[in-house]
Amino acid sequence: xxxxxxxxxxxxxxxxxxxxxxxxxxxxxxxxxxxxxxxxxxxxxxxxxxxxxxxxxxxxxxxxxxxxxxxxxxxxxxxxxxxxxxxxxxxxxxxxxxxxxxxxxxxxxxxxxxxxxxxxxxxxxxxxxxxxxxxxxxxxxxxxxxxx
Amino acid sequence: xxxxxxxxxxxxxxxxxxxxxxxxxxxxxxxxxxxxxxxxxxxxxxxxxxxxxxxxxxxxxxxxxxxxxxxxxxxxxxxxxxxxxxxxxxxxxxxxxxxxxxxxxxxxxxxxxxxxxxxxxxxxxxxxxxxxxxxxxxxxxxxxxxxx
DNA sequence: ATGCCGGTGGGGAAAAGTGGGGAATTAGGG
DNA sequence: CCCTAATTCCCCACTTTTCCCCACCGGCAT
Numbered sequence: 001x002x003x004x005x006x007x008x009x010x011x012x013x014x015x016x017x018x019x020x021x022x023x024x025x026x027x028x029x030x031x032x033x034x035x036x037x038x039x040x041x042x043x044x045x046x047x048x049x050x051x052x053x054x055x056x057x058x059x060x061x062x063x064x065x066x067x068x069x070x071x072x073x074x075x076x077x078x079x080x081x082x083x084x085x086x087x088x089x090x091x092x093x094x095x096x097x098x099x100x101x102x103x104x105x106x107x108x109x110x111x112x113x114x115x116x117x118x119x120x121x122x123x124x125x126x127x128x129x130x131x132x133x134x135x136x137x138x139x140x141x142x143x144x145x146x147x148x
Numbered sequence: 149x150x151x152x153x154x155x156x157x158x159x160x161x162x163x164x165x166x167x168x169x170x171x172x173x174x175x176x177x178x179x180x181x182x183x184x185x186x187x188x189x190x191x192x193x194x195x196x197x198x199x200x201x202x203x204x205x206x207x208x209x210x211x212x213x214x215x216x217x218x219x220x221x222x223x224x225x226x227x228x229x230x231x232x233x234x235x236x237x238x239x240x241x242x243x244x245x246x247x248x249x250x251x252x253x254x255x256x257x258x259x260x261x262x263x264x265x266x267x268x269x270x271x272x273x274x275x276x277x278x279x280x281x282x283x284x285x286x287x288x289x290x291x292x293x294x295x296x
Numbered sequence: 297a298t299g300c301c302g303g304t305g306g307g308g309a310a311a312a313g314t315g316g317g318g319a320a321t322t323a324g325g326g
Numbered sequence: 327c328c329c330t331a332a333t334t335c336c337c338c339a340c341t342t343t344t345c346c347c348c349a350c351c352g353g354c355a356t
Binding site: 158159161162163165167169170238239240 | 311312313314315316
């Protein structure tokens, strides 16, 4: 199981390529072999999952009933934004324009390691997002560190 | 086992041919080798299955209860309109006019990868369909990406 | 200083997507 | 039964996109 952490500033070139930080790459399971799945995040950002982590998520929806219209659309909605991606020889992923637009990404990004996934943010979008967060780090930290 | 994903805009030529996106083709089991089954979807769209996934589906259907009216109707829709289809040398499938009409398809289509099947939609029909769907990406993401 | 690693940029070959001509096959009518 | 019309399918051609590979730059460690 992956354990990504850290915050990194990276650039996006004209071909939509973004390098994955070396420190994050070292935490990718060898079984993933440079294969990632990139998709829309819950927030206005992108999620990048190593193949093995994505498979775990996928397993949870494989058994949804094909007979139920709502569940069919659940899968449709989930998978339409996801894209397979392979690292090139320079350890970059290519992100299609559609996804970049969704996250409001232009030339620069913030790359975050968040446990089992990697998040990619537009710097300005990320700043805005942090400002309007009702839950501050303090309140979360309170909860996490209280329990022992 | 297939894991189709992504959303693609493609064109339909005058002969009713639609190319299968390369990224989807890469997920087709080699055992299917260009053999597909295309049929009416339960929504106003078309379902395309690689041969191996279709076989799995048939197997599952055999085990469904005959007593359930919903399932009997399910079988009817799925099987009476199903047609075998092979990719041509340019990786296209030819779709008969009857099926194109059913889905309201003219010159352009949206191709969706949905785990074990591929869906083909008329762009305008798909827009309309999504407008009235209660399932948004947020609700889906909430369920799938929450950490346990 | 120098070699290596990590990040950035770009040119060119290969693949993918699109369109259409024409042969082969099938169907129908005389 | 044959001829013709329509449809299918095989192949060729053109354009766009992708991706593979090479090159450079800067910092860190040897």
